[in-house]
Amino acid sequence: MVECSERMKKYFDNIVKEVEKIYRIAEECRKLGLDPCDYVEIPLATDMAGRVEGLVGPKGVAERIRELVKEFGKEEAALKIAEEIIEGKFGKFDREKAAEQAVRTALAVLTEGIVAAPLEGIADVKIKKNHDGSEYLAIYYAGPIRSSGGTAQALSVLVGDFVRKALKLDRYKPTEDEIERYVEEVELYLSEVGSFQYTPTADEIRKAVRNIPIEITGEATDDVEVSGHRDLERVETNQLRGGALLVLVEGVLLKAPKLLKYIDKLNVEGWDWLKEFVNKEEEKEEEDEEEIEDEDINLKYWRDVNIEANKKYISEVIAGRPVFSHPSRIGGFRLRYGRARNTGFAAQGFHPALMYLVDEFIAIGTQLKTERPGKGTCAMPVDSIEGPIVRLKNGDVIRVETVEQALNVRDKVDKILFLGDVLVNYGDFLENNHPLIPSCWCEEWFEEILKSKGIKYDREFIKNPKPEDAVKFALETKTPLHPRFTYRWHDVSKEDIIKLRKWLLKGEEGYYKNEKVWIVEKSKEKEILENIGCPHLVRDNKIIIREYYPLLYSLGYDVENKRDLFNEDDVKNAKNSMHLINIMAPFEVRRNTYVYVGARMGRPEKAAPRKMKPPVNGLFPIGNAGGLVRLINKAVEENNTDSIEVSYGICKCGKISLYRVCPYCGRRVELNRYGKIVAPLKDYWFMALKRLKINKPGDVKCIKGMTSKKKIVEPLEKAILRAMHEVYVFKDGTARFDTTDVPITHFKPKEINVSVEKLKELGYDRDIYGNPLTSEDQILELKPQDIIIPEACAEYFVRVANFIDDLLEKFYNKERFYNIKKKEDLIGHLVIGLAPHTSAGMVGRIIGYVKANVCYAHPYFHAAKRRNCFTKDTRVLVNIDGDVKRVTFEELYNLFEDESYENFAYIRKKPKKDIKVYSFDIKNKKVVLTEIEEVIKAKSPNHLLKFILETGREFVTTHDHPVLVYKDNKFVEKKAIEVEEGDLILIPKIEFQEDDIKEIDLLEKLLKEEFKDLWEMVEIEGLEKWLNINKKKISLSELLKILSDYNLSIADVPKDCYLIIKDEKIKRVVDIESLLKIIGHIVKGDKSNLILRRLFKIEEGRIPSFIFKLPKERIKLFISTLFSNGRIKCKNKMLLEDIDLLLNRLGIISSWEDGELILTDKVKKLNFGWVLAVKKIEPIVSENEYIYSLNAKEHHNIIINSNINVHQCDGDEDSLFLLLDAFLNFSKLFLPDKRGGQMDAPLVLTTILDPKEVDGEVHNMDVMWRYPLEFYERTLNMPSPKELRDIMEVVEDRLGKPEQYENLGYTHETSSIDLGPKLCAYKTLNTMLEKTESQLKVAEKIRATDERDVAEKVIQSHFIPDLIGNLRAFSRQGVRCKCGAKFRRVPLRGKCPKCGSNLILTVSKGAVEKYMDVAEKMAEKYNVNNYIKQRLKLIREGIKSIFENDKNKQIKLIDFFNNYKK
Amino acid sequence: MINKFLEIEVLLTPDVYKALKQLKNEDIEMIIKKIKEFKRYNNKLILLDKNFLEIFTLNSLDEIINKYKDFDFISYYTGEKEEKKEEIKEEVIKEREEKEETKEEKEEVKEELPTIEEKEKTKNESLIEIRESFKSRINWIAKDIETKVKIYEDTDVSGKSTCTGSIEDFIKYFRDRYERLKKFIERKAKRKAKAIKDIRKVEEDVFTVGLVSDVSQRKNGDLLVRIEDLEDEILLILQKDKINNGELPDDILLDEVIGATGMVKNGVMYVNEIIRPSPTPKEPKRIDEEIYMCFLSDIHVGSNEFLKKDFEKFIRFLNGETNNGFEERIVSRLKYICIAGDLVDGVGVYPGQEEDLYEIDIIKQYEEIANFIEQIPEHIAIIISPGNHDAVRPAEPQPRLPDEITKLFNRDNIYFVGNPCVLNIHDFNTLLYHGRSFDDLVSQVRTASYENPTTIMKELIKRRLLCPTYGGRCPIAPEHKDYLVIDKDIDILHTGHIHINGYGIYRGIVMVNSGTFQEQTDFQKRMGIKPTPSIVPIINLSKVGQKGHYIEWDKGIVELRY
Incomplete structure (x- = not known):
């Protein structure tokens, strides 16, 4: 069960109960045998494992998957399950079948059981022969493998290798021709079909093919033939094998780093060659990096930022879909950071006024392609951001701030000077891994500054300041000028500013409509006023400026005192326009915009019933009998028929039956024959009408023929009933509605056409402030599986529901279920949401409808259905406490090699030695030894948190690091920043594998290369006899020379000699007890011995590591040498930690005070450790440039995340269908018998939404109520979003906790989610001519285009x-x-x-x-x-x-x- | 071996040494014997180069002695010839005068197009350069040979396009193909074909002709071919064993016209023999006069990959810049140049082409190629047909280049024709076809490959169809007459398009695929096509089919191939 609050649990329970209820109804109906199968064909799954079993099987695998995932994590579990299938744990198969099943199941696990790839992406798995006669494994990939994403594709190859090894097959040994064939195909694919995300060189392909241990092959996907390497014996087709190429290039090659990670983790042999491909990704990234000019620190807020325009989004312009702004062009969109309740997760906020001004080419839900952070986004109305600034035909320049105003002026607009803001959440940048661009100067930032300085202010002043007040406020508080009056000075030259100033100062104060204004004669300088975005009016050839206070003050004119503050000479010193303004102005003027963002229209929003071409009502084949429109009633009328190819049976009554229940006599019939028969249209038609008791059904559209394999027909009754309710059927038997999906996290009852009472029934009893729900204006947080459908969909579903009710009543003879008359009645009913190319549906609940043509649902819901293009890195737990570690992170990091740079962090994966980490296994409550997957070094955030616990222990971590907190006998994960004083933190009891050393040969140890410098200094005493020389002492280097001359080893040297350095003399072989004593004294500083210090690194104030593993008795002895008066005095914290570890082993907890270690018994002891209260948490300034972290396997006490850059897919269009419809009418047997036929079909259904199992993209959505000041400040340096990750809370931080479902935050309000055009102009214009004309009209109107x-x-x-x-x-x-x-x-x-x-x-x-x-x-x-x-x-x-x-x-x-x- | 030659006072050039090593010992002995004999008549030091190796290998001893007994080997090697210098001077002056003329013409152009002044200037400079190199002592024999070019107008669509885009056009088009090829097949079968509707009852030895509408293979390996005529259709069964032992072909293409004999049973025909309209094998055509014809195509001016230097070199060769007597002999007797399309790279031929062009103005591209063409001596007749990169409709048959383009070529003795087109050139029926259909054939016929263009060309001749299959990469304009049917009895088939040189003789018809002057493009690189740029095939019309008739100009070096 997912982690959630009681309220949520109730909510989920209700959904599950309702699903089960509907399931039972459907089961009852299905049992009648009227459908192709006697049971509901959509298995329910609460989790991934269930889906996998439902999707590909084998039976009984789900339980095992759950176990394995729990134990090993998803990827490893996938491989393990493959092995177990081969071993026959789930039934005996022949070798090829077993291999096939193993690969499919493993791939299904890897892809979360959501996509069709395991079914459709793998065409076949075969055991083939090498030319030397040995056998190998070949996986045949097909086109739909695309839906599984690169990492899963790559892993499927690894799975194949596992299977191969389990079956004891040889490697695939490609011939030269076969290798070259891949090279040719990749090139041909690039020229003829499309592109890959990465273009490998021919040599890379050769290398990969030569080394990949299985054959990656496949069926022909594109009708393009190779011209070179044709007719190869083992390659069945001469056409392109698109699926195989995809797996090779975007899978194995592109995802090499990830693949290697698993290879290392799982110790798979034979993949070393892959390491060469690891650096691909980083190279690419480095190219993308943008440079910031080095500049005077004073110019920080004013500097010109040089960011290269990103033209990618505009490389293609589609006819009829306007470009709103060219790349980075002045006047384009101003990027504003934040999230409104209807944005985030690839939906961005635009001002609704703008939507109207661009001739309604942006409607709610219209897809746009934006310059930054890139990729597609859906336009959502947000009216709390800055609207467009326009010039009217009469010359007036105004801000358009409301929809009403936009509608009033839209015919008078001459030019849109500035498009206004686009609201983008931090998460979108994080997701796209686009460096953050400097924030615009906005109200939120301003407010954060005021807060940080403790300046009192009025909220109204922030939202809606008066010009004079803004000036006064800035002067009084010495803060930067309010953003509203901060003009875009940076868009004009210094000369222009001077010109503007001279001209403006010719004017004077006056009155316009009883308001004090500045009036100046019209002149060409007006254009400068336009270019800085300062509103003004043109009346009688005079320019009237209302906002003259901030304008003139900014230009260095003190209006109040009519004093010019500016000295023209200063112009020379100004480095740029912004600098000049700041020289002039008596207050700071921030830079309004650093970078403009371009955008163009992508696809229009969509909301329409899914229809086949031509649209049909049922899946009953009539051949050509019904003409082109395929009307069965017409065919019957005209007494037409045609031959159809179907499965049929001969009933005992002697008639041919197309159904499993004979329509003539009602007997059960087996459909055991197949072939062409003459369609008995008339009989079936009239029998259907009789059964339904209908006389005149009207037009009923049927299909020409079945495309499924068995060609089993759907009962004609269904077609007739659908036709009567104007419902259309899709190829799988369901009636669907396609719609653009957009995210929403909070809503107001009045926006979604639902009454307060109804909402209460649905479990919405309190608003976000915790107040009881009473009014329709309150803001409510959406529950994750609730959806708000477009009105058109509601209307269609009313018809579908009525069709279902009729079907229940007239066809199945059951009770009506929905009883729906109007749209409102749909509320509370369940639907299935299904994303394109997926095969797993998600249960949703309708809670309202909107006029806009979009389906609003929780971002999780969309993500749950979304195609999963990548796997997020597994969450790994890390031991950060430091109590058990023997090296610093930096040291640890340096013990690893093979560094790569990914996502702005350095990652090293290959340990130089065998390094493991101790970590705490929560489940078994003990400390275990685990492997390190990778160590990470990343830029440190400015601030870290220092935790001081009772007993004086402390540790430092980043804000977002989860920490294990002990509460009510359980461990709870908390983010570091959420940990409170008094929370209990575990100090686990540590046990080591003991290693009882009796004595140590120092001489042998000295021979290590690292001590080479000592060889000259160390002398050996007592070898005269053995060497037969006169010298009493001989230096080690001399000895070594002699040994090598005589071909002897150090073992041959007598044991009873002494090592001498300076005056210090020690036995060559020391027994452990004496050694411990000496070391103890050295550690305490009582004694010195260079050799020992060097050998055991004691000079670093550390205890030699071998001591930790000694038996407890020895440790006691050692510690006793350290103690004096029951205390250990030591200034060295590292040493204290070491000693503490030793004490820990002895079951003693110690306390530290003023550099002294005291034994204590004051803390709470558990049988597996101690829990210490947090005494103090203090933010500290990070002293180091980097922070370190590591990723280890499973069960650890601290979790860090490591985001891997991923790409996002299009496909924001979903289908919705009523749950009962799917249960009753969906059948796999209707699905087309061709590749891809099973895509977009609900092969399995998820009932409960677990955010952990959804598309990882949503994990990056931020959920804060405001962004911190630090965020705005730091964007100026254009950091990678990852660097700010610790000060920003995103969904990922809440996964697995009750908060994942509740209390998500947002930063910008929007008055209504329904503001703005409901229909994109693209759809209202009919001809391409009109569309392109309008497109160009929009372009002419916008300055940035x-x-x-x-x-x-x-x-x-x-x-x-x-x-x-x-x-x-x-x-x-x-x-x-x-x-x-x-x-x-x-x-x-x-x-x-x-x-x-x-x-x-x-x-x-x-x-x-x-x-x-x-x-x-x-x-x-x-x-x-x-x-x-x-x-x-x-x-x-x-x-x-x-x-x-x-x-x-x-x-x-x-x-x-x-x-x-x- | 070197010693053997030294003994008879003959030095070997390295390439000759290589060539000799390929020869059999007896052949070498023969050459040595011949040279020994020859030395008795002309005892000068001989440096045996390729040219003379040919001479000594191919000619009889008497011929050699006759021709070369007074030959000045020294001046041949050093290129000096005292006596003739004055003559050359005169020629140079003449050429200069000509040059002046062209210059004046150019100036007119300049006034019209002042913007391209700069370009013209540089072009004129290169013109001067080439003309200046024109100072050989060549005796232009071809000047005195009358140009004999006749276009078979009925084979050229230019100005006669009838299609209007109706379905009737398509019906007429395929009917014409069927009717015309049927005649050839009947002629070969020496009997009248029966209409398909009439053969259902007949049992044995039936002969019919049809247009192939479907080809498929049974699981047992039999080939099923559906053919149709004007009224009906029938299924042919080509049994597997007959295909395997070669009695029946396995390469039947959609939309070709075939004749079939066999037995009809239950409405299907079991085929004994497939009759194709292939021309009857014959002895290649030759003429008495030693005249050379050379073949160009796919020059691709405007493309970044256009090998301008090589092409200039070739033009210089045509102007007499030769390395030896052998080359001189050829150039002096070169009379005809056929160009089978793709003179320029064009614009908008494929998406993103603008990135690959150094000249994105198609008119300027043609101006440039026209400039080159103008520099070819006027006594050489030039025939130009378009290709898929040229500025005419892409659908075949293509009409000749429009007047707007042809007027850029300031030159007499030039013939613009459509694609395809048959001309009678000095008694040789020459078919020029660009070769767009090759792209389809390569994937359809097992034996056809890009590397060896004649494997494709054969298929065209065999079927008397330049583009057998409809609906592939090669677009077809439904004219009322199928210009893609090879109607005439041709002597030479000249194609291009695939940028790989190929040469061969099939059924007495010379097949030439001229290469290209475009380096390997990115596209070709990706497709694994390795072009053979800057190689120009030249044929000695007096020796077609005999030793020494096929020559190639290979990046400046002329070599005998066959």
Whole structure:
């Protein structure tokens, strides 16, 4: 069960209960045998393991997966389960079948059981033969493997290797031809099909193929043939094997670092070669890094930031979809950090006023492509951010701040000077791993500054200041000028500022509409005023400025005292415009915007019932009998029929039955025959009507034929009932509604058309402030599985619900279930949400509907359905207390090698020695030894937390590090920053494997290379006899020389000699007791012995490590030498920690005070350790540049996370369907028998949403109520988002805790989630001409957009390819007949061979020419470049040449001349 | 071996040494014997180079003695020739005059297009350079040979395009293909074909002709071929064993026209023989006069990969910049140049092409190639047909380049034709076809490969169809007549497109695939295609099919291939 509060538990229980209830209803109906299967075909799963079993099996695997995941983590469990399947733990299979099952199940575990990849992405697994006769394993990948994401793809290969080894097969030994085939295919794929995220070199491919121990092959995915390495014996196809290439390139090669991690962890042999591929990712990242100019520190807030524009999003411009701003162009979007309740998780906030001003091309939910942080985003209305600044046709420049105002002025707008803000949450940057760009100067920042300085202020002043007040406030409090009046001085030159100033100062105060204003004669300097975004009016050729106070003060004119504060000479010193303004102004003027952000429209939002092409009501095949529209009623009327290919049976009554219950006599029939029969349309039609007791059903659209393998038909009754309710069916038997999904975390009852009473029933009893719910204006936090559907969907679902009720009543003879009359009645009912390309649905509950064409749901809900393109790094626990570690983190780090740089942290994976870490196993409550996966070094945050516990212990960690806190006999994970004073922290009892050393040979130890410098200094005494020399002492280096000369080893040297250095003499072989005593004294500082100090590193104030492992008796002896008067005095903390560890072993806890160690019994002792209260937590300034961390295996007491950069997929469109509909009508047997057929089908259903198991992208969403001042300040240095991770709380920090579901925060309010256009203009405009004209109109209107470039891009990326494509299609086209027949080329007969009718071309002249005129006109109007013009001309000529008869032309010419003569 | 030659006072050039090593001992002995004999007539030191090696290998001793007994080997090697210097001077002056003329013409152009002044200037400079190199002592024999070029107008679509984009166009198009190829097949079978609708009842030895509409393979290996005629269709069964023992072909392509004989049973035909309209094998055509024809295609001016230097070198060669007597002989008798398309790289041929062009203005691309062409001596006749990169419609058959382009070529003795087109060039029926359909054929026919273009060209000849399969990469304009049918009895088939040189003779028809002047492009690199740039095939029309008739200009070096 997931971790949650009681309230949430009740909520989940209710959902599960309801699901089970509906399930039972469906089971009852299914049992009647009227459907292809007698049971509900969607297995329920509460978790991943359940889904895996439901998706791929084998039976009984779920339980084992749960166990393994708990013990080893997901990835390892996947491999283990594969092994166990091979071993036959889940039933006996033959070798190939077992291998196949193992690979599929393991891949399903890796992909969380959500996507179809394990089913569809793996076409086959075979055991094939090498040329030397040995056997190897081959995995056949198919296209849908794409849905599993790179890491899982890569791991599937590793799984394959495991399976191979388990089956004792040899490696795959590719021939040269086969290797070259991969090289050719990758290149061909890149040129003909698409691109990979990473382009490998030919040599890399060769290397990989040579070394990968299994064959990565697959079926043909694209109709592109290789020209070189054809007809290879072991490669079945000459076409591209897209799935295999994907796995090779985006899997194994691109994800090499991750793959290696598992390889190291699991000790898989034979993958060392992969290490060469590890640095790929970092190299790429480094290129992306942007540089900040070195500058004067004073200029920090004013400097010009040089960030290269990111043009990627605009590389393609689609016809009819406007560009709102070119990359980084002045006047584009201003990036504002924060999250509103309807943004986050790839949805960003835009001002609703802007949505109207760009001619409604941005509607709620419209997808945009933005320059930063990149990728797609959904537009959501947020009205608490800055709106656009526009110039009206009369010259007025105004801020448009409300929707009403936007609607009023939109016809008068001449130019949109600034587009306003785009609200982006920190999490989006974290997700995309885009360096944070400097924050704009905004109200939130301003407020944080005031708070930090303890300045009192009025909230109203922040939100809506008066110009005079802003100036006064800035002067009085010595704070920067309020953001609202901080103009964009940086967008104009210093000269302009001077000009503007001179001009403005010619004006004077006056009155306009009873308001004190500044009035100045109109002049060309007005443009500068526009460019800095200062609102003004133009009346009677005069410029009227209301905000003249801040404007003139900023320019160094003291309005109050009519005094000019500025000395023109200072201009020279100004480094830039911002600097100049700050020289002029009597207060600080911050830089309004550092970087503008560009954006263009992506896809319009969507909300429509899913229809097949052509749309049908049921899956009953009628061949061509019903004409092109496939109306069965028409076929029956006209007494038509056709042959259909189906499964059928012969009933005992002698009739052919297409159903499993004979419609004639009601007997059960087995559908054991298959083939073409004449469709008994009439009989079935009338029998269905009789059963349903319907006379006139109207038009019922059926299908031509089944595409499924068995071709089992759906009962016609369902089609008839659907038709009566205008419900359409999808290929799997469900009635779906497709809609854009957008996140929401909080809502107001009035926004979603639901009454307060109803909400209370649904469990919404309190608002976010904890007040009881009474009014529809209160803000409520959305429960994770609740959804708010678009009105269109509600209307459709009302029809679907009625269809289901009719079906229950008339077809299954059961009670009606939904009884729905109006949209409101749907509230509380359950649906399934299913994302594209996935196969696992998620249960959701409808709680309201909105006018906008989007489905609002909790970000978790969307993420739960979302295709999982990557796996987040497993959460690993780390021992950070320091009590057990013997080396510092830095040392530890240096003990690792093979450094890589990932996500702004240095990671080392390969230990130089065998290094493990001690950590506490919560479950078994003991300290265990675990392996280290990697050690991490990252830039330190500015501040760290220092925890001081009773007994004087302390440790330092970052804010976000989880700490184990002992509470009510349980361990609770808390984030460091959440730990409170008095919380109990565990000091576990530590046990080591004892190592009873009796004596130590010092000489042998000395031979280590690291002591080489001692060899000259150390002399050996007592070897005269053995060496037969006169010298009493001989230096070690001499001895070694002799030994090597005589080919002797040190073991041959007599044991009873002494080592001497300076005056210190010690036996060569020391017994342990004496040694301990000596060391004890050395440690205390009573004695010195250079050799021992060096050998055991005592000079570092540490206890030699061998001592820790000695038997307890010896430790006692050792410690006793350290004690004097029951205390140990020592200033060295490290040493104290070491001693503490020894005491720990003896079961004694110690306390430290003033450099003294005292034994104590005051602390609470448990049988597995002690718990100490936190005495004090203090933030400290980080002294070091870096912080260190490590990732270890499983059960540890502290968790750190390590984000791996991942890519995000498109696919924000979901289907929703009613739960009962899916249970009743979905059947796998309807699914098409082709690759990809099982995608988008609810093969398994998740009932409870566990945020841990959803797409990791949502884990990065921030959930704070405000961003700290530090955040804003630090963005100026453009850090990686990761660096600020410790001061920002994101979902990930709450995973596995009750807070994961409740009390998520947001920073920006929006008055209504329904503000703004509901329908994107793209969808309201009909023709492409209208769309492109409007697109260019928008471009002309926006200052930040270059319409000529838009025109060029549209022509080049849309019109020309369309024209060329159609022209080409025309000359290769097939023909079709109205009877439905299609032909590759026209038959010589010229008529349809099937029905004799005239044939029709599939590509007409009109289709070819469609865009010719538009394109030419556009090229002319926007004066596009010559290259495009020439291309268009050539295409025009080509079209003419194909569609105009030369002979006619000549005749016309002759006619012309003839006429002329006459 | 070197010693053997030294004994008879003959030095060997390294390449000759290599070449000799390839020869059999007896052949070498023969050469030595010949040289020994020859030395009795002309006892000068001989440095045996490739040219003379050819001469000594291919010619009879008498011929050699006749021709070379007074030959001045020293001046041949040093390139000096006192007596003829004056003549050359005269020629140079002449050329200069010509040059002046062209310059004047250029100036007119300049006025029209002042913006391209700069470019013109540099082009004129390169023109001067080439013309200045034109100071050989070549005796332009070809100047005195009359240009004999006749275009078979019925094979050229230019100005006769009839298609308007209706379905009738497509019907007429395929019917024409069927009807015309049927005649050839009937001629070969020496009997009339039966209409398909009439053969259902007949039992044995039926002969019919049809257009292939479907090809598939049974699990047992039999090939199923559906063919159709104007009224009906029938399924042919080609049994596996007959295919395996070679009685029946396994390479039947969609939309080719085939004849079939066999037995009809239950409405399907069990085939005994497949008859294709292939031309009857013949002796290659030759003429008495020693004239050379050379073949170009795929020059791709405008592309970043265009090998300008090499192409200039070739133009200089045509102007007489030769290395030895052998080259001189060829250039002096070179009379015809065929260019089978892709003169320029064009614009918008593939997405993102602008990145690969140094000149994105197509008119300027043509101006540049026109400039090159103008520098080819005027006595050489030039035939130009377009390719898929040229500024005409992409669908085949393509009409000739539009007037707007052809007017840029300020030169007489130039013929612009469509693609494909058959011309009679000095009694040789020459078919120029760019070769777009090769892209389809390579993946359809097992034996066809890019590396060896003649393997593809053979397939065209075999079927008398330049683009057998409809609907592939090669777009087809549905003209009322199928210009892609090889209607004439041709002597030479000249193609390009794939940028790989190829040469061969099939059924007496010379197949030439001229290479390219474009270096390997990124696209080709990715596709694994290795072009053979800067190699120009040259044919000695008097010796076609005999030893020494096929020559290649290979990046400045002329070598005998066959």
